[in-house]
Structures are given as structure tokens and as C-alpha cells.
Amino acid sequence: MTQPILLWFRRDLRLADQAAVMAAAHSGAPVIPVYVLDDETPKHRKLGGASRWWLHGSLESLARDLEALGSRLILRRGAAAEVLAQLAAETGAREIHGLHHYEPWWRNAEKAIRRKGLDLHLHDGNFLIPPGSVTTGAGTPYRIYTPFWRQVQLRMPPAEPRLAPAKIPAPEAWPASDALDDWALLPTRPDWAPGFRAEWTPGEGGAQDRLEAFLPRSNLYEERRNLPSRPGTSRLSPHLAFGEISPATLWHAAMDQGGSVDVFLSELGWRDYAQNIIAEFPDYGAHSAKPDFEAMPWRDAPDELKAWQTGMTGYPIVDAGMRELWVSGWMHNRVRMIVASFLIKHLLIDWRHGEQWFWDTLVDADYGQNAVNWQWSAGSGVDANQFTRIMAPLTQSPKFEAGDYIRRWVPELADLDEGEIHDPTPITRRRCAYPMPIVGHVEGRERALAAYRMMKG
Structure with missing residues (x-):
């Protein structure tokens, strides 16, 4: 029998419009799909708690979908290069198909796999265009989003998305697989995920359902996306982060919806832009791109950092966002900007603390997006x-009509009217057992500007 092919899944957990799946399925060889839980290669960048919760559901969904095509998903744990080499030795496979990934740890893993003599075939498909394929007239990568996006638009629309294969050829015998439950990806003591389960359905089917719910209002995206009290955003970000739906699928589904849908499509472009940045600057999540910022006199304020993390800063819009994050694993986009600015500038706490917190608590945590967005907020x-x-x-809170959003996520303030909900009086705060502001706006602003002047010398 023909040697089998290993089909390596990472954060590309879908069967439709998945080039590696198509290449393997149409190769004429038996296919062994495999997911490797690799906490060793990424080291401190291993998946955070919220991402692990999502991963469990996504792998369950993918395994069911593979079984419907006559296949199955093999689960292994360890350093990806070592695990895949061992699996190749067990099965006689010499060829591996997967999608390109641009995080530095995955690029290191790909090099290690090739050093072991395995034939690694990487395909495009997690982005609108391959990172690095759009360059300036001088042949260098774009570092500014606007001209980058202008060039990307010239290449749109992307190729039509392809359907999942009707069948995936199976090997005569299957290698051993870990049991998903043994990976203990789900929280138990305590179980902090009831809000996750109420909000999300990980997997390719959940992504399709979310897309269908969004399309009828996608033409009002620009008008509503900044209003956290109204359903204006797509909430597709975790499905994109885990590759459960391709950006090409989203583009083709949304491009003719009219209205302000182009603003939504530009958000897909920002996702591509972030990947281009980490492809050029692999340590973007750890080091400020502007060297001056390494001299910023950040404050060491663990109690204030804890207040920010737990949504107890005394600023209702900030606290609503941080509590939404803790309960649901997600936060509205406009509020993400507000809470990031507050941590960095009002509290003068290093942006890397915020980036790490988001990495652990967001179900849509993505290295490129997370790093680029935090450095955008920091100015670095x-x-x-x-x-x-x-x-x-x-x-920001009244400007973007956040009253009902605050009432939902800061329930001790739920009975306040529009005159007080955004900034309760001291008497109301005491009555509601809600804290006073951790820092005054003017005080925080002046302290941040003074630190900036000091950094600049």
C-alpha cells in the first residue's frame, strides 16, 4: 500500500477551504490527520487557559467531521517535530502536509521537522494573501497599515473558497491516539467556564452559524461596531484565530452585502497586516518596536494591575470590559482599546502585562493581533x-452609548440612569459598594505625559 501522508493541524481546524486537507485527500495516498498539543516549542507562549478551553471544543468538532468522511483525528502531545518524527516512524509516512504559520515557534518547529528528513509541504490559506507577498516598491515589507491595505485590495477578492472533500482516504491501520479528555484542557477546580459555554460553540459548524447570524447586519458594521451595548461586531474572531473558517470564506460571503461592509473587510486586512509584522519582527510580543520605549519609566504597581484585571478600577466602562473578558473570554473591540489605554497611560503599567493577560484570557488570543494591537495602544x-x-x-463611555453594556457586566450599577451610569457620584458608589476611581483622569494623564517626556529625555 502507498505510504501514508500525515496531515498536520495547528490553528487551522477546518476541512472546508483548507489547502492542506485538499492536497492530502487528493494525493491518492492514505491520510493520517494529527493534532499535536505542543507546549514545549512555544515555551512561555503555550496556549492560555481560555484558548485551551476553546481548543477542546474545536478538536471535538474536527474529530466528528473527520469521522463523517471516513477518517479520524490522531492526538499526540509533545514537541511537534519530535512527535511527528515518531509518528512518521510508526506509520512509514515520509510526507507531511499543513498550512503555513508565522509565529516564531511554529517557524522553528517547521525547520526542526525538515532537519529530520521529513518532506514538509506547507500551503497558504489562513490569510487573505500570504504574509510577505506584498512589498513596497523597494521590495521591503510594509510597516504602515494604510498603504499595505491599499495594495492588498488590488489583489482582492481572494480565490473562491473550496468545499471540504467528500472523503479522506484512511490507512489500513491507525496509530495510537491520546484521549482528548486526558489533556485536561477544560477547567474543573474551579470550573470558570460557564459563561464560555453559554456564549460560544467552537468548531467549523459554530463558525458557519456565527457568520450566518452576522451577514444580515454586516452592512451596518461601521455604524454599530463601536457601540458595545448593541450587536454590531461579527464575533467571528475566535473562529478565525483557530482557523475554523477561512478569511476567503468570510470575504466572499460578505463582499456584496453593501453598506459599510467594506469596513468589516478591512478588519480582515488588519489581521493580515499583523501577521506581516510578526513575520518581520518575531519578538514583537516582547519588545517595543520603537527603542525609546524600552526606557519608559513604567510603574511597578501590582495592586493596581490586579484591580484592572478583576474589573475594580472604579471606571465603569473599564470594569465592564474586564469583567466581560473574565466571564466570556471575549471583549468588545472598542472597549479593548479603552482598557488598554487605561492600563498603559492612566496606570502607567507596561503594555506587556496587558498583552500577557489577554493572551491567557481571550478565546481569540492570537500572537500577531495581540502584539500589534497592544503596541498600537502603547504608541510603541x-x-x-x-x-x-x-x-x-x-x-468614551457616553460617546459610544455604553450604558446597557455597563449594566450587564457591572451589575451593582444596574439600577443607575444615564446621568450616573458612566461616572457614579461618591455617594452612589458607597451605596452600590462600587470603588472610587483608582486614579483621577487628570492625574493619570499628567503622570503619563511626564513619563513620556522623561523617556524622550
Whole structure:
């Protein structure tokens, strides 16, 4: 019998419009799909708690979908290069198919696999265009989003998404597989995920359902996306982060919806942009792109960091966002900007603390997006907001009609009217057992500007 092919899944957990799946299924060889839980190669960048919860559901879904095609999903744990080499030795496979990934640890794993003499075939498909394929006239990568996006649009639409194969050829004998439950990806003591289960359905089917729910209102995306009290965003980000739906599928589904759907499509472009940045700067999640920022006099304030993490800063819009994150594993996009600005500028705490917290608590945690967005907020990125532009939470909250959002996530304030919900009086705070602001807006702003001047010398 023909030597089998290993089909290596990472954060590309789908069968439709998945080029590695198609290549393996149409190769004429038996196919062994495999997912490797690799906590060794990424080291401190192993999946966070929220991502592990999502991964469990996504792997369950993928395994069911593979079984429907006459196949199965093999689960192994360890350093990816070692595990795949061992699996190849067990099965006689010499060829591996997978999708390109650009996180530095995955690029290291790919090199290690090739050093073991295995034939690794990597395909495109997790992004609108392959990272690095759009360059300036000088042949260098774009570092500014606007001209990057302008060039990407010239290549759109992407190729039509392809359907999942009707069948995946199986080997005569299957190698041993770990049991998913033995990986203990789900929280138990305590079980902090009831809000996750209420909100999310991981997997390719859940992604399709979320897309169908979003499309009828996608033409109002620009008008509603900044209003956390209204359902304006797609909530597709975790499905994209785990590769349960391709960006090409989203593009083709949404591109003719009219209205402001182009703004939604540009968000797919920002996702591509972030991958281009980490492809050029692999340590973007750990080091400020602008060297000056390494001299920023950040404050060591663990109690204030804890107050931010737990949603007890005394700023209702900030606390609502942080509590939404803890309960559901997700946070509204506009509120993400507000809470990031607050941590970095009002509290003068290093952006890396926020980036790490999001990495652990977001179901859509993505190295490129997370790093680029935090450095944008800090002003330290290659294309970033100015540090001196400091969001005022007490202004942002009423501007973006966040009253009902606050009432949902800060229930001790649920009975307040619009006159107080955004900034309760001291008397109301005491009555509601809600804290006073951890820092005044003017005080925090002036402290941040003074630190910026000190950094600049």
C-alpha cells in the first residue's frame, strides 16, 4: 500500500477551504490527520487557559467531521517535530502536509521537522494573501497599515473558497491516539467556564452559524461596531484565530452585502497586516518596536494591575470590559482599546502585562493581533497611535452609548440612569459598594505625559 501522508493541524481546524486537507485527500495516498498539543516549542507562549478551553471544543468538532468522511483525528502531545518524527516512524509516512504559520515557534518547529528528513509541504490559506507577498516598491515589507491595505485590495477578492472533500482516504491501520479528555484542557477546580459555554460553540459548524447570524447586519458594521451595548461586531474572531473558517470564506460571503461592509473587510486586512509584522519582527510580543520605549519609566504597581484585571478600577466602562473578558473570554473591540489605554497611560503599567493577560484570557488570543494591537495602544509599534493621545474613559463611555453594556457586566450599577451610569457620584458608589476611581483622569494623564517626556529625555 502507498505510504501514508500525515496531515498536520495547528490553528487551522477546518476541512472546508483548507489547502492542506485538499492536497492530502487528493494525493491518492492514505491520510493520517494529527493534532499535536505542543507546549514545549512555544515555551512561555503555550496556549492560555481560555484558548485551551476553546481548543477542546474545536478538536471535538474536527474529530466528528473527520469521522463523517471516513477518517479520524490522531492526538499526540509533545514537541511537534519530535512527535511527528515518531509518528512518521510508526506509520512509514515520509510526507507531511499543513498550512503555513508565522509565529516564531511554529517557524522553528517547521525547520526542526525538515532537519529530520521529513518532506514538509506547507500551503497558504489562513490569510487573505500570504504574509510577505506584498512589498513596497523597494521590495521591503510594509510597516504602515494604510498603504499595505491599499495594495492588498488590488489583489482582492481572494480565490473562491473550496468545499471540504467528500472523503479522506484512511490507512489500513491507525496509530495510537491520546484521549482528548486526558489533556485536561477544560477547567474543573474551579470550573470558570460557564459563561464560555453559554456564549460560544467552537468548531467549523459554530463558525458557519456565527457568520450566518452576522451577514444580515454586516452592512451596518461601521455604524454599530463601536457601540458595545448593541450587536454590531461579527464575533467571528475566535473562529478565525483557530482557523475554523477561512478569511476567503468570510470575504466572499460578505463582499456584496453593501453598506459599510467594506469596513468589516478591512478588519480582515488588519489581521493580515499583523501577521506581516510578526513575520518581520518575531519578538514583537516582547519588545517595543520603537527603542525609546524600552526606557519608559513604567510603574511597578501590582495592586493596581490586579484591580484592572478583576474589573475594580472604579471606571465603569473599564470594569465592564474586564469583567466581560473574565466571564466570556471575549471583549468588545472598542472597549479593548479603552482598557488598554487605561492600563498603559492612566496606570502607567507596561503594555506587556496587558498583552500577557489577554493572551491567557481571550478565546481569540492570537500572537500577531495581540502584539500589534497592544503596541498600537502603547504608541510603541511600527504603526501606532501616539502615546500622547490618551483616551478619556468617562468621555468614551457616553460617546459610544455604553450604558446597557455597563449594566450587564457591572451589575451593582444596574439600577443607575444615564446621568450616573458612566461616572457614579461618591455617594452612589458607597451605596452600590462600587470603588472610587483608582486614579483621577487628570492625574493619570499628567503622570503619563511626564513619563513620556522623561523617556524622550
